[in-house]
Amino acid sequence: MRPLFLLLAASVSLAPAQQIYDLLLRNGNVIDPANRRTGRMDVAIIGDRIVRVAPDLPASHARIVIDAGQYYVTPGLIDLNAHFGPAGVQPDHNELPYGVTTAVDGGSASARDFETFKASVIDHATTRVLAFLRVAGDPDAAATTARKYNRLVVGMAARDATSVEAALKAAEQTHTPVMAPAVAATLRSGDIVTNTYSRSASPPALEQVRRRGVLLDGTQGAEGLWFRVAAPAIRQGLLPDTISTGMDRASLMLPRATMTTTMSKFLNLGMTPEQIIERVTANAARTIHRSDLGALSEGAGADIALLEIEQGNFGFLDSGHARLAANRRFRCVLTVRNGKVVWDSEGLAAPDVLKAGPYSNFK
């Protein structure tokens, strides 16, 4: 007994120096714009936290090792504008397979029904679901709800031009941004215009509000992105500050408003992978004042995406169902949410069947 006890004591004394990682993503092409960090690195996870981001971490100290050598390793993506809830879509299978670990609802719920929305959508989702609260008349009620749920409500949503003023009042009380569907004269620095490249968008007006610090979201959605508007605007330098799906029941099918699809459109319109990844991670987190998200910081929650850019003959549709011929597309091969592999299209984290077993249904 005594030698065993000694051995045990020895290993315990080593524990602080040698951590056992639950998950190690090895040798990926890390793009972590919030920390201004790019290059070949390993990302180590214990529990639900990122514990190390550095080259050449010891693989022998990890329960699951994933060879990420062929992929970009990015913070879990943030979809700044989606539509969930009873009239919307379900978050998990429409977001996690596309690398999104945080999805912000763009105003499905108001103060009146936020708690129902929380119970039916937020609390059931593996995706972290946050919300812009739709301001329906009463700014004070919206502000009260936003204060009560300040980890979930990140801003105020104006559905149309007439509700912008009420949304601004609620936003001023809570120091949060307003998300508006079009340019409005009263929008402040840090407020967000969605549907930036809609068919009714005016690039000069967009340039003008941008100079005041208003942020432009490259939303897909049913109305938000028209190549005949976006292609010339992007060519002239009017890039989006953030990129979002705007997904709802209609746009999820045609034009297929998922995150990697929407990112692929901007890629083929001339933006670089780094520019795009910055917009769906660091920029989106900053927009909603959530510095805890969108970064691969040591100590941060382990929300991570493994992405690749495929070459080939592809095509993408816009809100008018017009086609953009494309030779590259983003694809998400693996998503980690809260330290757990929740999407793994290539089976990178799965054991080969020949090594798996013994099989039992009684796990």
Place this chain on the structure above:
Amino acid sequence: MSLRYLVLFCSLAAVAGAQRYDIVLAGGHVLDPANNIDAVMDVAVSGSRIAAIQARIDPSDARKRIDVSGLYVVPGLIDLHAHVYGYSGALLPDDSSLVAGTTTVIDAGGSGWRTVDDFRRTIAAQSKTRVLALINIVGAGMVGEAAESNTEDMDPAKTADAIKRSRDFVVGIKTAHFGGNGWIAIDRAVAAGRLANVPVMVDDKIFTNTGRTTREKVLDHLRAGDLHTHMYNDRQLEVIDRVKGKVQPYMIEARRRGVLFDLGHGAGSFLWPVATRAMAQGFPPDTISTDLHSSSIMVQQSDMPNCISKMMLLGMTLSDAIRRSTVSPAKAISRFPEIGTLGAGSIADIAVLELQKGVFAFKDSWGAKRLGTQRVECALTIRDGALVYDRDGRGFPVWSNAGAYEVLP
């Protein structure tokens, strides 16, 4: 200039007059098992119906001509076992199925006779996907273990009545997850099936000493045409004898008598050792289905193309897999040839599939992967004559040629 415009006008008018078809899928490899078609053909759609399948259709006959060369054109897939209502893991049909080429989903037991009208109104009527129902023998539907074991809510007469007044929507009965002892759930489901003359799908959970066995179930309690789902699970001594590694003789006998075996992949019911042995011994699923729900759609990705790919990895041909994903499920619910075929005149539910070559990983319910060299992915879906999903935008013009376009048809 004016002459040129006149010529242009005349030719446009001529083209418009000659466009007999709304959509022509051109140059694809058509697999239509119902009509023994396995060849490169053009498929024409007019309105909501399939108008023609011919070796070549004149491009000027088509309002919208979509080049699908290099792809397979098959009847819209029919998922005989999915979850789109009632159950806590239910998915919305359109964004889980149409994007996978599945144009018909049969909800397996989410609703019961008490809730089937609500199911129709809130989900089926709101979906582009054709949604049909196997209603639960439990009146409340698939709302948790306690309800599913409540024998007082298993009423064959009321269940049969609900079916008789909704025959356009309800195609059969489901019983699942019965936690009690004995045969009440299965026998009442079969009794309702006899009253309404519809099949019963059984997902039985024989974990403990329940006073019933799978052998008795498939030989003594199910009728020809009833469905044993989750066939490649590992719950007890089901398809494969654990000691001998052989398909159970009573399963072979049940199949001979007409009991149908349904894949029902799901999150717990597709295991490589079971499926591999069964397929090697010639015991394939009669119907390929997903048991798609919020869990199985994620890591296992068990949508119809994924299930088809897995069966191909185990030796099934694409053509045979398509038959078991179209004709066979349509026949199982007595909806053939209304669906499951590309025959001229039938409803235009069509999937265009890409057979990808490479190295792909396929995961089973245990979380283990098998590597394969082929994968089926949906590229385009037509439902009721409408182009509802188009991965690569094949069916639409390039934006720079479309002028100041509004929403294009």
